[in-house]
Each structure stands twice: as structure tokens, then as C-alpha cells.
Amino acid sequence: MSEGMRVRMRVDGAEIAADVDRPGESLLTSLRDRLGLTGSKNACEQGECGSCTVLLDGLPVCACLVATAQCEGREVKTVVGAVPRPVRDAFVACGAVQCGFCTPGLLVSVADLLDREPDPDDALIREALAGNLCRCTGYEKIIEAVHVAAEAMSDGVPRVPARSHLHHNQWINVTTFPRGDAETGEDTP
Amino acid sequence: MPEPTTPTPPRRAAGGVGTHPAAPAGPRPHAAGVGTSPARPEAEAKVNGAFDYASDLHFDGMLWGHTLRSPHPSAGIRAVDTAPALALPGVHAVLTAADVPGKLHYGLIDADQPVLAAGEVRYQGEPVAIIAADTLDTARLAAEAIRVDYEVREPQCDPQAAVDAGNHFRYQPVRLGEPVTAEAAVIIAREYTVGMQDQAPLGPESGAAVPTGDGGVRLHVATQWLHSDLEQLAPCLDLEPDRIHMVMAGIGGAFGAREDLSVQAHMAMLALATGRPVKMMYDRAESFLGHVHRHPARMRYEHGADEHGRLVYVKAHIVLDGGAYASTTDAVVGNAASLAVGPYEVEHVAIDAWGARTNNPPCGAMRGFGGVQTCFAYESQMDALAEALGLDPLEIRRRNAVAQGSRLINGQIIDAPSPAAPAVVGSDAVPQAGTAPSPAPPGAAGADARPFSPLADMIDRIREIPVPAIPAARDILDLPGGTGNTTHGEGVRRGVGYGVGLKNVCYSEGFDDYSTARIRLELEDGEPVATIHTAAAEVGQGHWNLQTQIVRTELGVDRVRLAPNDTKVGSAGSSSASRQSYMTGGAVKAAAEAARALWTDRDLADGPIEATRVFRHRATKPMDAITGQGDSHVQLALCVHRATVDVDVELGLVKVVDLTCVQDVGKAMNPNALEGQIHGGTAQGLGLAVMEELVTVRGEVKNASFTDYLIPTILDMPPMRLHIVENADPEAPYGLRGAGEPPTLSSTPAIVAAIRDATGLALTRVPVRPEHLTTGRPS
Ligand code: FES
Numbered sequence: 001m002s003e004g005m006r007v008r009m010r011v012d013g014a015e016i017a018a019d020v021d022r023p024g025e026s027l028l029t030s031l032r033d034r035l036g037l038t039g040s041k042n043a044c045e046q047g048e049c050g051s052c053t054v055l056l057d058g059l060p061v062c063a064c065l066v067a068t069a070q071c072e073g074r075e076v077k078t079v080v081g082a083v084p085r086p087v088r089d090a091f092v093a094c095g096a097v098q099c100g101f102c103t104p105g106l107l108v109s110v111a112d113l114l115d116r117e118p119d120p121d122d123a124l125i126r127e128a129l130a131g132n133l134c135r136c137t138g139y140e141k142i143i144e145a146v147h148v149a150a151e152a153m154s155d156g157v158p159r160v161p162a163r164s165h166l167h168h169n170q171w172i173n174v175t176t177f178p179r180g181d182a183e184t185g186e187d188t189p
Numbered sequence: 190m191p192e193p194t195t196p197t198p199p200r201r202a203a204g205g206v207g208t209h210p211a212a213p214a215g216p217r218p219h220a221a222g223v224g225t226s227p228a229r230p231e232a233e234a235k236v237n238g239a240f241d242y243a244s245d246l247h248f249d250g251m252l253w254g255h256t257l258r259s260p261h262p263s264a265g266i267r268a269v270d271t272a273p274a275l276a277l278p279g280v281h282a283v284l285t286a287a288d289v290p291g292k293l294h295y296g297l298i299d300a301d302q303p304v305l306a307a308g309e310v311r312y313q314g315e316p317v318a319i320i321a322a323d324t325l326d327t328a329r330l331a332a333e334a335i336r337v338d339y340e341v342r343e344p345q346c347d348p349q350a351a352v353d354a355g356n357h358f359r360y361q362p363v364r365l366g367e368p369v370t371a372e373a374a375v376i377i378a379r380e381y382t383v384g385m386q387d388q389a390p391l392g393p394e395s396g397a398a399v400p401t402g403d404g405g406v407r408l409h410v411a412t413q414w415l416h417s418d419l420e421q422l423a424p425c426l427d428l429e430p431d432r433i434h435m436v437m438a439g440i441g442g443a444f445g446a447r448e449d450l451s452v453q454a455h456m457a458m459l460a461l462a463t464g465r466p467v468k469m470m471y472d473r474a475e476s477f478l479g480h481v482h483r484h485p486a487r488m489r490y491e492h493g494a495d496e497h498g499r500l501v502y503v504k505a506h507i508v509l510d511g512g513a514y515a516s517t518t519d520a521v522v523g524n525a526a527s528l529a530v531g532p533y534e535v536e537h538v539a540i541d542a543w544g545a546r547t548n549n550p551p552c553g554a555m556r557g558f559g560g561v562q563t564c565f566a567y568e569s570q571m572d573a574l575a576e577a578l579g580l581d582p583l584e585i586r587r588r589n590a591v592a593q594g595s596r597l598i599n600g601q602i603i604d605a606p607s608p609a610a611p612a613v614v615g616s617d618a619v620p621q622a623g624t625a626p627s628p629a630p631p632g633a634a635g636a637d638a639r640p641f642s643p644l645a646d647m648i649d650r651i652r653e654i655p656v657p658a659i660p661a662a663r664d665i666l667d668l669p670g671g672t673g674n675t676t677h678g679e680g681v682r683r684g685v686g687y688g689v690g691l692k693n694v695c696y697s698e699g700f701d702d703y704s705t706a707r708i709r710l711e712l713e714d715g716e717p718v719a720t721i722h723t724a725a726a727e728v729g730q731g732h733w734n735l736q737t738q739i740v741r742t743e744l745g746v747d748r749v750r751l752a753p754n755d756t757k758v759g760s761a762g763s764s765s766a767s768r769q770s771y772m773t774g775g776a777v778k779a780a781a782e783a784a785r786a787l788w789t790d791r792d793l794a795d796g797p798i799e800a801t802r803v804f805r806h807r808a809t810k811p812m813d814a815i816t817g818q819g820d821s822h823v824q825l826a827l828c829v830h831r832a833t834v835d836v837d838v839e840l841g842l843v844k845v846v847d848l849t850c851v852q853d854v855g856k857a858m859n860p861n862a863l864e865g866q867i868h869g870g871t872a873q874g875l876g877l878a879v880m881e882e883l884v885t886v887r888g889e890v891k892n893a894s895f896t897d898y899l900i901p902t903i904l905d906m907p908p909m910r911l912h913i914v915e916n917a918d919p920e921a922p923y924g925l926r927g928a929g930e931p932p933t934l935s936s937t938p939a940i941v942a943a944i945r946d947a948t949g950l951a952l953t954r955v956p957v958r959p960e961h962l963t964t965g966r967p968s
């Protein structure tokens with residue numbers, strides 16, 4: 001073990017000191033394991049999934065690829081401090097959150113995108129979020145949520161998204177598909 | 190993790206001053222009830238970074254656990270020297286097979302997997318020793334310090350050779366009619382290959398074990414089935430099941446990867462050995478080695494059809510590679526065999542399906558479970574038949590589509606609607622109310638001479654949705670190659686293809702499949718509050734939300750709470766096989782109905798009401814060992830996909846530009862969550878079609894990282910248009926049909942069919958790789 005060092009930084013508005021005993025320790029490890037700030041997620045530690053995305057002096061970075069030692073005197077914003085309320089509301093309302101493991105990183109990336117580009121089109125959204133993997137949603141509702149958030153932020157009016165797809169919500173036919181002998185299971189509590 | 194609470198919808202006036210709210214007469218629409226899309230109870234925590242996933246757990250004084258895994262797919266173990274690891278400062282325990290307190294093996298269906306390897310390793314990544322240390326770094330260093338003396342052996346990696354040598358977990362034939370002598374006007378015989386897909390949930394395997402001080406242990410873990418974990422763990426730990434308390438930790442996706450044990454036994458052993466809480470968390474590379482995968486498959490199919498395209502016979506030889514241990518291969522083989530021809534009528538069938546035992550990574554559950562592999566093969570065959578006969582691909586499917594009255598190849602008849610109620614039993618004195626069958630809509634029964642075919646109906650619907658036009662001016666980013674800026678459109682060809690998937694819902698083949706729910710109803714501030722307690726895993730699908738919706742509909746209450754999922758209530762079964770809405774949804778509905786009946790005769794001011802119900806679907810039968818016949822499935826669900834792709838035929842790059850889907854869901858319980866399931870399932874099918882494969886060479890995994898194992902990004906996914914059909918199943922709660930898996934079946938063959946349409950290549954293997962498109966063009 002090398003000699004410890006103390007790194008002072010501002011995390012989500014609070015002055016924080018992290019005592020790091022390895023020069024290579026990542027910002028993600030310091031936040032999660034040393035400081036107990038588990039909002040940023042670890043899904044790869046290789047800069048591939050974006051689950052650990054935070055803003056470092058306003059720029060989105062993968063916290064797993066940044067050494068804590070580089071963060072002296074700098075400002076770190078995680079999902080806790082980086083994301084405007086309408087963005088979070090839009091993710092909830094649109095169903096853009098399933099397991100939610102990708103969500104903290106995605107929210108930070110979306111906050112950064114909307115800061116640069118208040119009304120992004122689909123192509124811009126896809127480009128901006130290309131570094132954030134989500135295994136659950138297929139991304140469709142994430143794109144919808146970004147549009148809903150952009151609208152809400154432009155006029156301050158929160159929205160409930162319209163159902164975006166074709167639905168055939170009626171009873172077309174009653175079908176058992178398939179049914180064998182109507183034999184019920186043995187019941188034991 | 191914190192007890193999930195649900196946001197309170199706007200309160201309705203609940204009785205006047207001095208009166209107590211009375212039980213509703215029956216279920217009634219509620220603003221946040223069944224059929225609506227309220228916000229998830231846990232959504233707020235998830236968007237605030239406050240939701241505790243298993244990897245976020247922390248306990249005071251906890252140690253970190255780590256696993257030493259075999260680098261060899263096959264080797265004898267002559268000796269394990271743990272002394273150098275134990276000598277490191279900060280190391281508290283190093284355990285091997287010799288330290289397993291009880292039974293040495295566990296498994297979901299057969300207990301054949303060693304807790305820790307004893308004398309032999311059978312796949313690369315098999316756990317050999319476990320370490321508890323002050324920090325994860327120290328534990329990893331300790332793992333490196335352990336000296337294992339391996340006697341490396343030649344691995345058996347060819348599944349067909351393994352089958353030939355009698356090494357298989359299951360052989361399941363299906364025989365129908367006279368397949369040997371059946372004659373056909375057109376015959377298509379091809380061999381198909383499916384690569385090994387990984388579930389790749391973003392949340393890594395993780396959990397913590399906490400000694401309870403009385404020799405027992407509490408496990409906080411992200412799993413799909415708490416009670417099955419407990420059943421497997423207890424004998425290995427040599428503890429009575431009631432000494433082990435299993436508590437669900439937040440789950441970052443599952444898709445089958447959390448069916449089998451991972452960290453459970455290891456962290457429990459370390460906690461019991463050290464007397465301290467122990468946390469384990471796999472990194473991504475270890476995650477790829479530490480859970481089962483989707484079975485790779487080799488499938489030789491022969492389809493014979495008459496000149497009108499009607500199937501005469503199907504023969505198939507299906508070999509699924511189960512890898513080194515049994516896991517759920519047994520059930521995967523059963524699904525592959527019974528669903529081997531898909532939703533089509535055929536009189537003569539000869540299917541032989543094997544689950545091979547090799548030294549490849551163990552394979553087990555992944556979304557689609559045995560249905561995905563054969564769906565790619567039979568749908569490719571249907572397209573090849575259509576091409577040979579000059580038929581439209583939708584038309585050939587329509588001509589063969591099963592309808593009411595059709596017989597599936599396991600002999601099961603798709604029968605007329607049945608009023609049979611699901612079986613429900615309870616633990617209080619109130620007799621259960623019979624479940625009323627869903628009302629038949631006007632005109633449902635037979636004016637039409639042809640029996641109703643849900644599939645033909647869905648095919649007609651997808652035909653009506655226009656195929657997206659090729660835009661006049663396209664951005665370079667929209668073309669295959671995207672940001673790589675590899676083309677201006679020259680060499681880019683458009684293709685359209687279709688896929689139909691048929692998936693069984695719930696557990697099949699005679700398994701005693703049930704779920705349990707407990708509902709407590711009490712007054713708080715004069716208002717009724719319902720608390721739901723189940724062991725059902727919220728893997729991201731929205732099941733917690735669904736439970737609250739059912740309770741609001743059945744009890745008319747606004748305030749609903751979810752007790753933490755644990756083993757202090759009966760089993761819910763697994764969040765798999767698209768079964769949880771049906772099964773735990775059914776149990777919650779039954780418990781709510783029982784609570785409502787109790788409430789009718791009581792004033793809540795006199796004390797809380799509690800009702801527990803166990804819900805079972807109708808019994809199924811095993812498949813006959815020789816003919817495969819047997820009423821083996823409970824419910825089947827259908828999905829139809831159309832894919833539109835652009836292919837750069839010079840570079841072999843594929844861009845999926847549109848995925849349109851028609852799915853029959855029985856009842857859209859929560860439209861928002863349902864759409865999310867279809868989107869996500871479709872995305873995983875796209876992954877298998879064009880990018881996802883865990884590559885093994887002589888049993889060694891070559892790409893255990895997100896750098897080398899690619900899953901679809903937002904740039905890979907096209908817009909997905911959904912057309913949701915609700916053909917109610919009167920036997921299922923609210924008429925619902927399991928929805929999570931079917932789209933994973935149908936999207937893969939649809940995309941490959943579209944690539945064939947664009948390129949003219951035969952393409953019999955998934956994932957399709959660029960080199961498959963740029964070499965070996967057909968003559
Ligand atoms: S954990 Fe940092 S990019 Fe995946």
C-alpha cells in the first residue's frame with residue numbers, strides 16, 4: 001500500500017474529503033465504497049456502460065475512469081445533485097425506469113444534454129445517450145422521457161405522456177389458448 | 190433496503206365523520222387500479238439514486254468476499270494450498286470444498302453442482318475457493334496467492350459428440366402421425382446454429398450475509414426466487430431452513446441470470462465462518478463466468494409441405510449445449526421439443542431434442558427459455574418454404590396458423606373457452622369465492638365457419654400496418670455504419686422480414702407451480718390501508734406496481750404498502766417464464782378477495798384483517814418419454830414481429846430501421862409497463878440477431894466484458910411500433926397472458942429474415958456477423 005492522500009472535492013454541493021490510500025483509486029470507488037454515496041452505479045468499471053456517469057466540473061464523465069486523485073478542488077455532481085426535477089419526473093411518468101440500474105447514469109447524461117440543447121430531436125438524443133447501456137427498456141421510453149422533460153423544462157408545466165402506441169384495447173374474442181382437461185391442481189397451503 | 194411505499198393517489202371521500210369505511214361490494218375501477226399506468230412505487234427512489242441494489246448494501250464491520258475460479262474448463266485438482274492467502278494481513282477466512290458444512294452439491298432441478306469444486310473442475314470459472322477479507326482488493330490478492338495444483342485435461346466441448354457418447358441431461362422426443370412415410374411436394378432441409386447469449390443484467394451478482402448470532406444467517410440477495418435459493422442452501426449449510434432468513438435486495442435486472450445460486454452459499458459460508466457480515470459483488474468479468482447463459486443450439490430441420498404451402502411433416506434434430514451442470518437444461522429441452530414447430534398445424538412430426546453435458550459454461554434460464562432457439566429455426570424454415578413455393582411469408586404462416594380446436598405437437602388441444610376457475614386455497618376460515626370467467630363478447634362464438642385463430646388475426650393486423658418508406662434524404666447517421674461514416678448509401682439494401690413466436694407461460698410438465706400472497710387491512714387515521722406481503726421478485730418488470738394495482742381494484746383502497754419480499758411468507762415461485770403477473774398476480778387477487786369478504790362482515794375499527802392465499806394454475810402433465818405427448822403447458826402467448834433493415838452489403842453492416850410488433854397480451858394490466866416489457870424483450874432478440882454472443886474456444890470464454898460482448902445501445906435500437914391485442918384467457922386472472930418473453934422469440938427471426946431479404950443470403954446462424962454477409966454469397 002502506498003502512502004495515503006487526502007482529496008478535497010465538492011460532491012452534490014457538500015465539501016467532502018476522501019482519504020485515498022491508492023493513487024489509482026477511481027472516483028466511483030471513492031464515492032461508493034469510501035464515502036457511502038451509492039447513487040452512482042457500477043456495472044462494468046471499464047467505461048462501457050455509463051451507469052457511473054457524473055458531472056465533473058460540469059462535464060459528463062465515467063466516474064470509474066477518473067482517478068479520485070485528479071479531483072482535488074473540483075466539483076462532482078451525481079444523480080443526486082445534477083438532475084433537474086422535470087427530468088426525473090419524466091423518467092418516472094414515461095416508464096423509462098425498469099430495474100433502474102442504468103437510471104442514475106442516464107439521468108446525468110440527459111441533464112447534460114438538455115443543458116446544452118433544450119429541445120433535442122431523436123437523432124441528437126440517441127447520439128448523446130449512446131454511452132449509456134440499458135438492458136431493460138429497449139430505450140424507446142427513455143427517448144420519450146427526454147422529449148417530455150424538454151417540454152416541461154421549456155414552460156415549467158409537468159406533463160403526463162400520451163400513450164404513444166397503437167392499442168387495441170377491447171375484448172376481441174375469448175380464447176383459451178390452449179386448454180387441456182380442466183384439471184385443477186391439488187391444493188395445499 | 191427501505192420498505193417500498195406507494196405514492197398515495199388523490200383521496201376519495203371516505204365516509205362521513207364517525208363512520209368507518211365499508212368493504213366494497215366487488216372489484217371496481219380505480220384511478221390507479223388494473224388497466225392503468227400509475228408510477229411505480231419504487232420509481233422515486235430509483236430516480237433519486239436512493240434505491241438500494243444488492244451491490245449498494247453495507248453493514249457495519251462487514252468483510253468482503255471473493256471467489257477463486259478455475260482457469261481450466263476441465264482439470265483434476267491434486268491439491269489446494271490456502272496457507273499463503275491466509276498469511277496475508279486482512280484475510281479472515283479462506284474456505285474450500287472441505288469446509289462446506291453440509292451437502293456438497295446444489296442445483297435448481299438436479300443437485301449436481303458443487304458448492305466448491307472438490308477434486309475436479311468441469312468448466313472455466315468454476316468456484317474453487319472463497320475468501321473473506323477487510324477489503325475487496327485484499328480478498329482478490331488473497332485469491333491470487335492460493336496455490337491450486339491442477340491436472341489439466343482435454344475438455345469435451347462438442348455437444349453432438351457428447352450426445353453421441355451418452356452425455357446428456359435430457360433427451361426428449363416428440364412423435365406424431367407417420368413422419369417416416371409422409372410425402373411432400375416441397376421439402377426444405379437446413380441446419381441452424383444459435384450462439385451462446387448472455388442475460389447481461391446491468392446489476393452485478395451481489396449480496397450480503399449477516400450471522401444472526403444463534404448459528405443462523407440472514408441473506409440479503411438479488412434473486413429471482415427466494416424460496417428456491419433457501420431450499421438449495423439449507424442442506425449445503427447444514428442448517429434447518431428456519432435458521433436462514435432470505436431477504437430480497439434491490440435487483441438490477443435478471444432475465445434468467447438470477448435463477449441459479451451465485452453468491453448465496455459462498456457468502457453464507459464466509460459469514461458463518463467469520464461471525465461477521467460478508468458482502469460479495471462480482472465485477473463484470475466474473476459476472477459473465479458466474480451465471481448460466483442461454484443454451485447455444487445446433488438444429489437440423491426438415492419441413493415438408495404440399496403445393497399450397499400447408500405443412501405435411503416436420504422433422505428436427507435439436508442439440509442444446511447445457512454445459513457442465515444441469516441447471517434448468519431439463520426444462521429448456523422440454524420447451525424446445527414441445528414448441529419445436531411453433532404455432533402451426535402439422536400432422537406428422539418427429540422431433541429429437543437433447544441437452545448435452547459438456548465442459549462449456551453451464552447454460553440455463555434466459556428470457557424465452559428453449560423457445561428462442563427453435564423459433565429462429567422454424568421461422569427460417571417457414572420463410573424458405575414460402576420462397577420455394579412463391580408464397581408471401583405472411584400467407585404461408587396464415588395458412589398453417591393454429592386455431593381453436595387445433596392440436597399442438599404435444600397433443601394438447603387449443604380448445605374452446607372454458608369456465609374453469611383457477612385453484613385457490615387459503616389459510617383463513619373464509620371460503621373462497623369462485624372466480625367468474627371473463628365475459629364473452631358479443632359474436633365471440635362461431636358465426637364464422639373457421640374456428641377463430643388468434644394468430645391469423647394478428648397476421649392480418651400486422652399486414653395492415655404500413656412498412657416504413659425509405660426517406661428521400663437520409664442522414665449518414667441513419668445508415669449502417671452510423672457514426673463510422675462508412676457509406677453515403679451506395680451498397681445499402683433494404684429488406685423486410687417477419688417472425689412469429691409461441692411461448693409457454695408459467696411452469697409446464699406437471700410442475701407444482703404456485704404463489705402465495707398475504708394481505709393485511711387496517712385503519713390508519715380513519716382510512717383503510719392495505720399491506721401486501723409476497724416473496725415475488727421485482728426484477729424491473731413492474732411487479733410491485735402490479736400488486737398495488739390489483740389491491741386497489743379489488744379493495745377500493747387508496748393507500749397500499751408493500752412489505753419487503755422475504756421468506757417469512759410462502760413461496761411466490763420465480764420471476765421467470767412470464768409467470769409472475771399470472772401467478773403472484775393471481776395470489777394477490779385471491780388474497781384481496783378473501784380480505785374483502787372478511788371486511789364485509791367486520792368493522793376495521795375492531796382490528797386488522799389478514800388473509801393469505803395460495804394460488805395455483807391448472808395442473809399440467811409431463812411429456813411422454815417416447816412420444817412427447819401430454820398436456821404439458823398452461824398458457825401460450827403469441828407475438829408477431831416485422832423487421833425492416835438496411836444492410837451495407839459491401840461492409841456487412843446492418844442497421845435495423847424499424848421493428849413493428851403485434852402481441853396478444855390477454856389483458857393490458859399496466860399499459861406502460863407492458864410496452865416496456867415488449868420493447869425490452871424485442872431489444873434482447875435484436876441483440877441475438879446481430880451482435881450478442883459469448884464466444885468460447887475449447888471451453889474458454891473469450892469476451893467476458895462489455896467491451897467485447899456487445900449489447901444493443903440506443904443507436905442500435907430502431908423505433909418500435911406496438912399493436913397490442915387483448916384476447917382474454919378466461920382461466921387467467923383478469924384474462925391476462927404472460928408478456929415478457931414472446932417478443933424475445935419473434936424479433937430475432939424477423940430481423941434475420943429481413944437481412945436475407947436484403948442480401949439474398951441463406952443465413953442459418955445467429956448472431957449474424959459482418960463476415961457472414963461479405964463472404965460466401967449464394968450462387
Ligand atoms: S461502471 Fe463506469 S462505465 Fe460502467
Ligand code: FES
Pocket residue numbers: 096097098099100101102103133134135136137391441442729
Ligand atoms: S432499466 Fe434496467 S438497465 Fe435500464
